[in-house]
Amino acid sequence: MHRDSEPDRPGTRRSAAWFGLDGKLGFVHRSKLYNQGYSASMFDGRPIIGICNSWSDLAPCNAHLRQVAESVKRGILMAGGVPLEFPTMSLGETLMRPSAMLFRNLMAMDVEESLRANPLDGVVLLGGCDKTVPAQLMGALSVDLPTVMVTGGPMLNGKFRGQDAGSGTHVWKFSEEYRAGRMSRADFGAAEACLSRSSGHCTTMGTASTMACLTEALGLSLPGSAAIPAVDARRHNIAEHAGGRIVAMVEEELTPSSILDRRSFENAIRVNAAIGGSTNAVVHLLAIAGRAEVDVALADFDTLAADIPLLVDLLPSGRFQMEDFAYAGGLPAVIRELGDLLDTGAATVTGRTLGENTADADNWQPDVIRPRANPLREPGGHTAVLRGNLAPDGAVIKVSAASEELLRHTGTALVFDTVEEYHEVADSPDLPVDADTVLVVRNAGPTGYPGMPEIGNLAIPKRLLDAGIRDMVRITDGRMSGTSYGTVVLHVAPESAVGGPLALLRSGDTVTLDVPARRIDMDVPDAELRSRATALAPPGAESGGGYAWLYRRHARQADTGVDFDFLIGRRGHQVPRRHL
Known part of the structure; x- marks a missing residue:
């Protein structure tokens, strides 16, 4: 019943390299599985x-x-x-x-x-x-x-107070309504169990x-x-x-x-x-x-x-x-x-x-799945890839979740080095921000945070919420949840932590977003950018150890998928060497 096998030979079961062997090695592989109640028929090919x-x-x-x-x-x-x-x-x-x-x-x-x-x-x-x-x-x-x-x-x-409510999407909405004083603490708390x-x-x-x-x-x-x-x-x-x-x-x-x-x-x-x-x-x-x-x-x-x-x-x-x-x-x-x-x-x-x-699939609800003749949005209205002097290797924006009036926008940048820094002041009545401001959070990329957190849909500053504003242009080298919405430029590459142009942006600089033209730029002269780059502190030496150290050293940038450089191009199911 058991025989030596060549596991790389076409048509030979890979598992035969374990269970199809005679002698000590096959004995050990098969014997241990008997303690789970399997019979010999498990090993018959x-x-x-x-x-x-x-x-x-x-x-x-x-x-x-x-x-x-x-x-x-x-x-x-x-x-x-x-x-x-x-x-x-x-x-x-x-x-x-x-x-x-x-x-x-x-x-x-x-x-x-x-x-x-x-x-x-x-x-x-x-x-x-x-x-x-x-x-x-x-x-x-x-x-x-x-x-x-x-x-x-x-x-x-999800169901809340007789209405459908969606994971993530309504969390952001409820949170902003609560911060703006339009939703009570009791209602906000009651909603927690209604979405899941x-x-x-x-x-x-x-x-x-x-x-x-x-x-x-x-x-x-x-x-x-x-x-x-x-x-x-x-x-x-x-x-x-x-x-x-x-x-x-x-x-x-x-x-x-x-x-x-x-x-x-x-x-x-x-x-x-x-x-x-x-x-x-x-x-x-x-x-x-x-x-x-x-x-x-x-x-x-x-x-x-x-x-x-x-x-x-x-x-x-x-x-x-x-x-x-x-x-x-x-x-x-x-x-x-x-x-x-x-x-x-x-x-x-x-x-x-x-x-x-x-071939035989039916659309039972054309209001949910629209026919091509009556789409929710015309072609080209989803993910746009932007480039410019802020993102030479690319950035993305989800057009279908953005505000139409903000897809072409010029405003003054308000820059934060960490998302925690922004959270500390987001509710301050003295925050120097208006509806045209472009909020920027950097050091949220693959290696900078590390791990590209979903912070891109930054909470709207409270003073703007109080004024009825529910969207503004936001830019980050991090990500945002797929349940999120808003005019948010994401995955800016290269990230600021490795010296990308986002690291050179300063509060007060003018930023222009032009989604139809697929551009994201800062209005700063090249000579000034070169001067800022010279003064920019070099990336800190990698410290610590463990997995985070490995990640920072080997994770690729957002424009190529953030996989480890040493894991690509290794395809194949070779059988490991025997050791007994």
Whole structure:
């Protein structure tokens, strides 16, 4: 029954390098698993499928994934595979400090090395909260085993005082109303429990929902899986189907590298525009493309989306939420509606093309998923990539969540070196700010903070809130939550901490934002900028140790995805050397 194997030989199960061996080594590998109650049939050549679970009580969006894993196991067993569930680090944006983004690459390393080191023929990834999905994909793509992603699904719509309320988006609104004295402390407190009514991730088109949709658009999850609510029985149904499908993918030797190509990423970028997706998708897709060894650049997020209308009417760019999106038809309806604007011949985990998967998709609620003839916004109204002497390597702005009247704006900069510095004075009646002021927070980039925190949607100064102002131009080298809104320039590259031009900006300088022209500039003469650069203190020597030291030394800039330089271009699922 047991035989020596050559694990790199085509058609040979990778797990045979562990379980197919005679002698001491095979004995040890098999024997230890008997303590879990497995029988010898586990080792008769069945596909061994890993279930990579990011469940954690510390990541509320992922806390229900234990139950989802049981459905995946059922599907694997029914298809003749052997499921082996294992944990990885889990990232929750709501609790982790200083930023969950700081740990995305660490989780990706955890996933990658867990897959490399263990006797797995394929893997089902279970993720939910913002950074877990890209981290798992990054790690899995580097290993290139047959892979299916199952996301945890959104919560049910929030409800507050008889009205729908959305995760994140209404938090920012309620907070500003409370600070302005238009919402009582009792009502503000009562709203806390009303926005999170069930298991699942954010109800709006934030980063979690965006990455679930883009994973489906990439072809790495089953059709229709992104939008189903976490507590809907269909979430477990599709998890079971994913378990069955991964067993078939192992038989077919269908790996991510045989699915993903340039077309896949072009589709994902265009879908991101059509759904009003998060700006965080930019850094995540760039990182995922790097692991897939597919050439994708920051400029693609503007040029490829130029002819894509905004079709999905969801917060923060519209009115509805993910539960409504699911009932309207979810992403398959969007893909079918986009039609020839996508390359529907792209491959997917089903073994069929994107077009074949969605050929029969229906749009049951055209007010939620708009037809192309009646979009929420005309083409070009989503993510814009800006360049100029403030951002020579690029910055992004979510046009669909910005104020139309501020897309061309000139104002005086008010500059803060840290977000904490701004928070200390945001409510001061003496803050020198008016409606035309451009608020700037720097040192919030990949290495400067570190980890690019979601601070970009700075709270409007209280004196402006009291005057009825609800938006103003804000600029940062950090990020903002996908649930946020406002005229916010993000991901300025290179960041200020490495000497980018944002470090040279001073309060009182004139800043011009021109989104139609794709420009972000400071009106400071070149000679003055050179003088300021000469006087600028050099970046401080790297201090401390541990993971933060590693991150600061090796994280790339926002315009290339903020992955570690040493993790790119290592694709392949070689079997580790034997040691007994």
